[in-house]
Amino acid sequence: MCSLFGLIDYNKKLTTRQKNKILNTLARECEVRGTDATGIAYNFAGRMRIYKRPLPAHKMHLHIPSGVNVVMGHTRMTTQGSEKRNQNNHPFAGKADGKSFALAHNGVLWNDKTLKLTEQLPSTSVET
Template sequence: MCSVFGLIDYQGALNCRTKNHILNTLARIYEARGTDATGIAYHANGKLCIYKRPLPAHRTKFRVPPEAKVIMGHTRMTTQGNAKFLQNNHPFRGKLEHAQFALAHNGVLWNDSELRITEKLPQTSIETDSYIAVQLLEKYKALDFNSLKLMAEKVEGSFVFTVLDREDSIWFVRGNNPLAIFRYDGFILYASTSELLKQA
């Protein structure tokens, strides 16, 4: 099973070195849930940055810039789509008319092929079931409570989705997969399981 993880430095409580240390620690701890690929997404200089590699976390070094305040991450255990092709790994980039977003998924979706037909979504070279969530949000032309609700009601399977929007907010969409959120003084850490988050 994959893992989502990340941090939200909502009061600017963490210096850049500490943020990078936390992110690398979280990624390595959550490697227990997926070693096929590792990736993060964040905003810097007004742009959405996605860094991902088809490597386990202990072979990946994250370095986010000081201005990155909200960082979402993912460790992948492949169920569909070869991890050696970066396009199949999380986080995924989504595009709306005036904005981009990043999406990561922990779980398995069973009806992605069916949805591509019934929702008349374009074929894509991305082979993962998770990408259907990005395509549905792009079809709805919005990233808000209603579009996320519609997407979650369409997909079948197990899921937690994390979605980073252009306002540097993370949306959590939780199905029946675990998600732990720990609040500290000025920042928040989140990840797929509380046990590993405590360990981190």
């Protein structure tokens, strides 16, 4: 059921080419946990960027721009919500206190509809 991966270049020693190679290798290796969709999220020029598609990692070419030093990734095995609807694939975009973030998880919330009602959470078209 899904896989999470990521890269942090703390000392900023890796080239963009090296980071892209590492990300693509990590994503392909994570396919053992899901081939229905692949996605990454990173901050670039002060904006959260999310790139995701309903494709296995080996069919994608993940690429981050120069200067990106932190990346989160996800490969998906569909358990809820069709992967064909890209909004169901990870990472998800969010906002808190006016700041953007990206979220990916591993697992299923079976009580999501109840939580939306009891916690008065905003409605969403995401089915996962």
